[in-house]
Amino acid sequence: xxxxxxxxxxxxxxxxxxxxxxxxxxxxxxxxxxxxxxxxxxxxxxxxxxxxxxxxxxxxxxxxxxxxxxxxxxxxxxxxxxxxxxxxxxxxxxxxxxxxxxxxxxxxxxxxxxxxxxxxxxxxxxxxxxxxxxxxxxxxxxxxxxxxxxxxxxxxxxxxxxxxxxxxxxxxxxxxxxxxxxxxxxxxxxxxxxxxxxxxxxxxxxxxxxxxxxxxxxxxxxxx
Amino acid sequence: xxxxxxxxxxxxxxxxxxxxxxxxxxxxxxxxxxxxxxxxxxxxxxxxxxxxxxxxxxxxxxxxxxxxxxxxxxxxxxxxxxxxxxxxxxxxxxxxxxxxxxxxxxxxxxxxxxxxxxxxxxxxxxxxxxxxxxxxxxxxxxxxxxxxxxxxxxxxxxxxxxxxxxxxxxxxxxxxxxxxxxxxxxxxxxxxxxxxxxxxxxxxxxxxxxxxxxxxxxxxxxxx
DNA sequence: TGCGGTTAAATGAACAACCATTCATCATAT
DNA sequence: ATATGATGAATGGTTGTTCATTTAACCGCA
Numbered sequence: 361x362x363x364x365x366x367x368x369x370x371x372x373x374x375x376x377x378x379x380x381x382x383x384x385x386x387x388x389x390x391x392x393x394x395x396x397x398x399x400x401x402x403x404x405x406x407x408x409x410x411x412x413x414x415x416x417x418x419x420x421x422x423x424x425x426x427x428x429x430x431x432x433x434x435x436x437x438x439x440x441x442x443x444x445x446x447x448x449x450x451x452x453x454x455x456x457x458x459x460x461x462x463x464x465x466x467x468x469x470x471x472x473x474x475x476x477x478x479x480x481x482x483x484x485x486x487x488x489x490x491x492x493x494x495x496x497x498x499x500x501x502x503x504x505x506x507x508x509x510x511x512x513x514x515x516x517x518x519x520x521x522x523x524x525x526x527x528x529x530x531x532x533x534x535x536x537x538x539x540x541x542x543x544x545x546x547x548x549x550x551x552x553x554x555x556x557x558x559x560x561x562x563x564x565x566x567x568x569x570x571x572x573x574x575x576x577x578x579x580x581x582x583x584x
Numbered sequence: 585x586x587x588x589x590x591x592x593x594x595x596x597x598x599x600x601x602x603x604x605x606x607x608x609x610x611x612x613x614x615x616x617x618x619x620x621x622x623x624x625x626x627x628x629x630x631x632x633x634x635x636x637x638x639x640x641x642x643x644x645x646x647x648x649x650x651x652x653x654x655x656x657x658x659x660x661x662x663x664x665x666x667x668x669x670x671x672x673x674x675x676x677x678x679x680x681x682x683x684x685x686x687x688x689x690x691x692x693x694x695x696x697x698x699x700x701x702x703x704x705x706x707x708x709x710x711x712x713x714x715x716x717x718x719x720x721x722x723x724x725x726x727x728x729x730x731x732x733x734x735x736x737x738x739x740x741x742x743x744x745x746x747x748x749x750x751x752x753x754x755x756x757x758x759x760x761x762x763x764x765x766x767x768x769x770x771x772x773x774x775x776x777x778x779x780x781x782x783x784x785x786x787x788x789x790x791x792x793x794x795x796x797x798x799x800x801x802x803x804x805x806x807x808x
Numbered sequence: 809t810g811c812g813g814t815t816a817a818a819t820g821a822a823c824a825a826c827c828a829t830t831c832a833t834c835a836t837a838t
Numbered sequence: 839a840t841a842t843g844a845t846g847a848a849t850g851g852t853t854g855t856t857c858a859t860t861t862a863a864c865c866g867c868a
Binding site: 599600601602605632635640641642643644647 | 843
Binding site: 401402484502532533546550564569 | 625626627704707708709711712722726749750752753754756757760764767768770771772774775776780781784785788789791792793
C-alpha cells in the first residue's frame with residue numbers, strides 16, 4: 361500500500377521529500393525560469409518552455425512546486441538571496457561604519473551588475489504574486505536593506521552620518537543607486553561602465569549622508 | 585457600396601476616423617486600462633474587463649486600437665505625457681539653471697506622487713511591448729529626461745554644476761529620485777510624506793551636482 | 809550475489825479553462 | 839438611404855495542470 365508523502369520546503373509544497381534532491385531540481389528549474397522570465401516575461405513563458413530549457417518534463421516541475429506562481433516565487437527568492445549572500449561577504453572584517461557602507465554598496469552594485477536582467481525581473485514581476493508571497497518578497501527586500509541600514513545607524517551613532525537623517529530614506533538612496541544600474545542600464549551603458557558609475561555616484565551618495573565630522577573622517581579614509 | 589476607412593492616430597491604427605472622437609474614446613479606454621493594469625497586471629486584465637470598466641463593449645475597443653498591446657502602449661504614452669506636460673509648467677519663468685532644476689524635480693515628484701501606481705506600471709510593463717513600441721516608450725522617457733538634462737547642461741555652462749559631471753548619470757540621479765517615491769512608496773509611506781522626502785533628498789541631490797561656486801549660488805538662492 | 813517486491817521519481821499526452829479577436833447585426837445621424 | 843459607429847455572442851488558439859503509465863532505485867532474503 362503506497363503512502364502519500366509530501367513536504368513544505370522553503371514555504372513551497374513539494375511531492376518529493378528528499379531535501380537534497382528538491383534543492384537540486386529546484387535550482388535547475390529556477391535557473392531556466394529566471395532566464396526565460398527575464399527574456400519573455402512571466403506570462404509568455406510557459407511551463408512547457410521552462411521544462412524544455414531545464415531539460416525535464418512539464419510534469420516534473422509539478423513534483424517540486426504547487427503551481428507556476430511558486431516557480432516565480434522561488435525565482436525572486438533566488439535573486440534576493442544573492443544580494444543577502446554577497447553583501448555580508450564584502451562587509452566581513454570592516455568595522456568602520458562609513459567604510460562598511462561603501463563596501464556594501466559596491467558589493468550590491470556588483471551583484472546587480474552580474475544579474476542585471478534578474479534585478480529588473482524582480483521589479484517587473486513581484487506584483488504578480490499572490491498577496492502572501494508578495495509579502496514574503498518584501499520581507500526579503502527589507503532583509504537586504506537592513507545590511508545597509510545597520511551601517512547607517514552605526515555611522516550616525518559614531519557621529520559620522522548626520523543625526524537628523526531619516527534612515528529609511530537614506531537606505532533607499534543607497535539601494536536605488538544600486539538598482540538604477542540595472543534599471544537604466546539600457547541607457548547608461550552607452551555613457552559609462554560600472555566603475556565610472558560608481559566613481560561619479562558613490563562620493564555624492566555618501567556626501568548626502570555624512571556629517572561635517574564624517575566628511576573629515578571620510579577624507580582621511582580615502583587618502584590612506 | 586461601403587468604403588473601408590481607417591487612420592493612424594498617434595501611431596496607432598483606428599477604424600474610426602473622426603480625430604476628436606478617437607481622442608475621447610481612447611482616453612476613456614486608457615483611463616480604465618491604466619486602473620486595471622495597475623491593480624491586476626497586464627495579462628490578468630482582459631479586454632472584457634477594460635470594456636466593462638470603461639462602459640463600452642469589447643468590440644468597440646477594437647474600433648480604436650489594433651490589439652491589446654496598443655492599449656498598453658497608449659496607457660504608457662499617457663503616463664509619459666503627463667510627465668512631459670507637468671514639468672514644463674513648473675519651469676516656466678525660471679531662468680536660473682539651479683532653481684530651474686529644483687523646480688523641475690519637485691514637479692516631477694509631484695506628478696509621480698499623483699500617479700504612483702501608473703509610474704510603477706511603466707516599470708512593470710514596458711518590456712511586454714513589441715520591440716518597436718518599446719523603443720517608442722524609451723524615446724518618451726528620454727524626452728522627459730531631457731527636460732532635466734537641459735537644466736544640468738546649462739548649469740554646467742554657468743559654472744554652477746561640476747564640469748566633469750557625466751550628464752546622463754546626473755540626469756538619472758534626478759529621475760530616479762523622483763521614481764523612487766513611487767517604486768518604494770509601499771515602505772516609505774510609513775516613514776515620511778512627500779514633503780519630508782523632498783526635504784531630505786533634494787538638497788543632497790543638488791549637492792551631488794553643484795560645484796563650489798554653485799554651492800554658494802544655491803545658498804544665496806534658498807536664503808532669499 | 810542475485811532476485812522479487814515495493815516505493816519514489818519522472819514522463820508527456822490529454823483536458824479544461826480562459827480570453828483576444830472577429831463579425832454578423834443593430835443603431836444613429838446626416 | 840447610406841455610411842459610420844457600436845454591440846456582444848461565438849470561435850479558435852493557447853497553456854496550466856493532471857494523471858495513467860513507465861523507469862529506476864532500494865531493500866530484505868535466500
